[in-house]
Amino acid sequence: MKYPKALEELIASFKKFPGIGPKTAERLALHVLLGADQEDVKSLSSNLLKALEEVHPCKNCGILTDQDLCFVCKDYTRTKQLMILENNKDMISIEATGQYHGRYHILNGVISALNGVGPDDINLGSLKQRIKDEGITEVIISTNPTLDGEMTAYYINNLLKDELEVYRIGYGLPAGTNIEYANETTLIKALEGKRKM
């Protein structure tokens, strides 16, 4: 015997999320039925669909947006610098420092031999054209200082180094961690310490 079918199906749905194991999925599903405010559950249900419908990567840079262009791409005061990041969370962290005023290009992924992710699988196809169209004068590659992040930086540097100045974010970052978890001061130091690739 296990739970009623609808409950088992809910557990299975939660289990599809990365980092949600069987025990956590069971706990979440039981909370839906026994602990949660029914209105909160209905909100989650509709917010899932609403987010799917309304939010998508900016067609220019990859930042998640509910508009055609994201808030950065619509901001004419941004400098001609372009920061390349692995994901949206990293962009939020960089923006929070208030020290960077350029544009972004979000890869939404990273080149990874181990996971079989190649250059064509991440948001790189439009990069060269974009740099030309927008008159970008400087690229700062801020992929994470991990094996995959470094390989991706190396690949992008090779792609761009003949056309403009390419920088790597400064090594104020402790190796092996993620930008998302770095504190603001570390991020500011890293920005100051950018170096030519």
Place this chain on the structure above:
Amino acid sequence: MKYPKALEELIASFKKFPGIGPKTAERLALHVLLGADQEDVKSLSSNLLKALEEVHPCKNCGILTDQDLCFVCKDYTRTKQLMILENNKDMISIEATGQYHGRYHILNGVISALNGVGPDDINLGSLKQRIKDEGITEVIISTNPTLDGEMTAYYINNLLKDELEVYRIGYGLPAGTNIEYANETTLIKALEGKRKM
């Protein structure tokens, strides 16, 4: 700046779950938009509503069911024993042993002075009447051996002890562990619960 509104709302919805902090909520919400199969997200959305609609505690015993009475309450072969448990997960664990053939009464909670949960806040109202109606001859209180679980067991024992045999589930050493690592309370309880070989 933060994320688009629909994404922020989805993060907020995830954050309402116990054990889901801001970072995890953000990770789950971003997965919905950037990693997940859209069909899986739609399934989660509809499974949440379906579970709310179809699944509820059995009106007799508190076991989650999509019927009027749960699989145990409909089972006429069950003995006249009644095991009192804190929650549905504990029932699943007891059933998995295959060694208990009685009925259940699920409290869906536990009396807790610290959390302001009183006897009226858990599934106790119908207990005495149920014992009479079903001709229960023996009650086994299997709340958890925690402060709140013990208090709840003590309260229920006082409620029922004049009417029938009330047992507490056995205490002692968990199988497969070492005495060296058991805490004092466990060892004292194990000594109290010694039995003839």
